[in-house]
Each structure stands twice: as C-alpha cells, then as structure tokens.
Amino acid sequence: MTSASCPRCGTESRRVHAWHLRRLADLPVGGRPVVMGLRVRRLLCTDVQCPQRTFREQIPALASRYARRTLRLAATIEQVAVALAGRAGAALLATLGVSVSGRVCCAR
Ligand SMILES: [Zn+2]
Numbered sequence: 001m002t003s004a005s006c007p008r009c010g011t012e013s014r015r016v017h018a019w020h021l022r023r024l025a026d027l028p029v030g031g032r033p034v035v036m037g038l039r040v041r042r043l044l045c046t047d048v049q050c051p052q053r054t055f056r057e058q059i060p061a062l063a064s065r066y067a068r069r070t071l072r073l074a075a076t077i078e079q080v081a082v083a084l085a086g087r088a089g090a091a092l093l094a095t096l097g098v099s100v101s102g103r104v105c106c107a108r
Helices: 071-083 086-096 102-106
Strands: 016-029 032-044 054-056
Touching (some): 016 071, 071 086
Antiparallel strands (some): 016 032, 032 054
C-alpha cells in the first residue's frame, strides 16, 4: 500500500484511520452519465506536532481536492464553456450526457 503525505506538514503516512467512498462524475458513456465510486483512505498524520490529525488520500491524476468531477470531465466542460458559454453550452453538454446548469458553463 502506498503512502500519502499530510497536506499540512508533508509527513508521509500509511496508517489508515478509515475508508471513505468518494463519488466522482466522469465523461458519459453512450450518452449516459457516469459516476464512479472510489474507496479512498483517511490516513493518520504520524507527526505528533501536526494539528492535522487525519487527512484524506488524494488522487491528483484523477481529480483535484474537493472536486466532484474528474479532471477530464472538468476540462471538457471548460472547453465547451469557452466555445459556447451559457445555455448553448449547457444544451450541448446535456446532449452528450453531461448535466450542468447554464450558470456552470458561464463560470470561469
Ligand atoms: Zn501532518
């Protein structure tokens, strides 16, 4: 099992405190939305001086911290938003199987 570094002090840890299910929306398949469930670890920071007692393992190649979408889905939404913006972008994404509001397509 690989270690992960504490976001506050940088100490590497493999000590598992708990497991969590993280749900991430991904690119649609066949026009249908895809939500993946990832089982991720909550690890204990082993530095006794660190105020961060536990932290959740991150998968930077897949999604950023606190994100509900994968990086590739977020990039696709951003590209459509840049090209079409607003309701037109939201309508195209809905056709592709990605559910977003027109407001999301306007946000940069
Ligand atoms: Zn720490």
